Amino acid sequence: MKLTRATSPLKGTVSIPGDKSISHRAVMFGALAEGTTEVTNFLQGADCLSTIDCFRRMGIEIENTPDLIKIHGRGLHGLSAPSGILDTGNSGTTTRLISGILSGQSFETVLTGDSSIQSRPMGRIIRPLTQMGANITSLKGNGCAPLLIKGRLLKGISYSTEVASAQVKSCILLAGLYADGPVSVTEPALTRNHTEIMLRSFGADVISHGRTARIYPSPKLHCQNICVPGDISSAAYFIAAGLLVPGSEILIKNVGINPTRDGILRVCQAMGADITLLNESFDAGEPVADLLVKYSELHGTEIGGDIIPTLIDELPVIAVLACHARGTTVIKDAQELKVKESNRLDVMVKSLSAMGANVTAMDDGMVIEGGSPLHGAVIDSVADHRIAMTFAVAALTASGETEILGADCVNISYPGFYHDLEKLVRQG
Numbered sequence: 001m002k003l004t005r006a007t008s009p010l011k012g013t014v015s016i017p018g019d020k021s022i023s024h025r026a027v028m029f030g031a032l033a034e035g036t037t038e039v040t041n042f043l044q045g046a047d048c049l050s051t052i053d054c055f056r057r058m059g060i061e062i063e064n065t066p067d068l069i070k071i072h073g074r075g076l077h078g079l080s081a082p083s084g085i086l087d088t089g090n091s092g093t094t095t096r097l098i099s100g101i102l103s104g105q106s107f108e109t110v111l112t113g114d115s116s117i118q119s120r121p122m123g124r125i126i127r128p129l130t131q132m133g134a135n136i137t138s139l140k141g142n143g144c145a146p147l148l149i150k151g152r153l154l155k156g157i158s159y160s161t162e163v164a165s166a167q168v169k170s171c172i173l174l175a176g177l178y179a180d181g182p183v184s185v186t187e188p189a190l191t192r193n194h195t196e197i198m199l200r201s202f203g204a205d206v207i208s209h210g211r212t213a214r215i216y217p218s219p220k221l222h223c224q225n226i227c228v229p230g231d232i233s234s235a236a237y238f239i240a241a242g243l244l245v246p247g248s249e250i251l252i253k254n255v256g257i258n259p260t261r262d263g264i265l266r267v268c269q270a271m272g273a274d275i276t277l278l279n280e281s282f283d284a285g286e287p288v289a290d291l292l293v294k295y296s297e298l299h300g301t302e303i304g305g306d307i308i309p310t311l312i313d314e315l316p317v318i319a320v321l322a323c324h325a326r327g328t329t330v331i332k333d334a335q336e337l338k339v340k341e342s343n344r345l346d347v348m349v350k351s352l353s354a355m356g357a358n359v360t361a362m363d364d365g366m367v368i369e370g371g372s373p374l375h376g377a378v379i380d381s382v383a384d385h386r387i388a389m390t391f392a393v394a395a396l397t398a399s400g401e402t403e404i405l406g407a408d409c410v411n412i413s414y415p416g417f418y419h420d421l422e423k424l425v426r427q428g
């Protein structure tokens, strides 16, 4: 994919596809509920399709049409043993959340994914699940997938997670559906709470108190109708493009603004961005709004601490904002970026530097001196969707031509991304 600098302002309206985290959970909880769960604005990205595929292979009938997904749930004990290995593709969320569910089944499963998944840390779920009495092993002994999970009745625990990870929290809470007593998870910083919100709407007994979530054993979950809010992590690319391309004004419709996900809005505001929230409402128990984004002159900021989990997937594109901001931006406490689809810290420092940015790597983040003009370069996406979309935005702000290698990986979370971006560029 080759892109060049935007020569006119970005204008128009874009509707954001469904939230990836919420789409995964809708399929999983729908499969474990009694009755048929109907989902609209489901994200048809490859990661969520991996989740559908895994549950189909465990006997769940799922009708997938462009406008509506119907999940014919079979109850908490209705899954059947898959005939072969479950393939979670490129999806960390599928791998970690499903492991919690599989730990409580009456059958055994082998679970694996692509080469990126096979190098992502699973010790963080193996440890708490083992404490709950689960039998879960990394087949290569390296703490990564493939995982062998022999399901059984689990024990209630109170667990403090080492890393702030919604995937770890959700894995433990889902295993809690199959435990003989309450299960509590306390995190070092509050992470996205979609599992808690949605499980409650399905009838589970889940309470949240600060950084602790607790689930009590539930006899059953009840089917729901879910309208998935747009994904703020996908909206992030248009927020950045609108703020950076001079004269731009874009309306981003239907964006989930759950406070455990809206860190990018808070950081943009701290950088001097002109973003207005319109039409605030609720979908699936989650706050949503339209975002009116206008070109703004930004200044640097410091990003670290409790805000990090609320913008973890947006940090690559926030780094591009920082390149164009006046002054210094410091990103710290972001070591989790090293264990995503790629080592996003390394890749960002290397690729932004290749475009002329003034970036210094730190162990847990980076320091960016804004104001060095960006120029086009050949950027390897390293098959990481967030990297490909981040550099598509950077390309709009750089002189010359930028070529993104492996650009198709955007299909993981946003299949229509280039089309939607081009529409805004053309309307300018």
Ligand SMILES: O=C(O)C1=C[C@@H](OP(=O)(O)O)[C@@H](O)[C@H](O)C1
Pocket: 020, 021, 022, 092, 093, 164, 165, 166, 167, 168, 170, 192, 312, 313, 336
């Ligand atoms: O729970 C989820 O849906 C997710 C949690 C985050 O991962 P971690 O929990 O590993 O931080 C995030 O990066 C991922 O895109 C989706």
Ligand SMILES: C=C(OP(=O)(O)O)C(=O)O
Pocket: 047, 090, 091, 092, 093, 094, 313, 340, 341, 386, 413
């Ligand atoms: C990290 C991500 O997803 P996952 O962990 O589900 O692969 C992401 O979408 O940026």
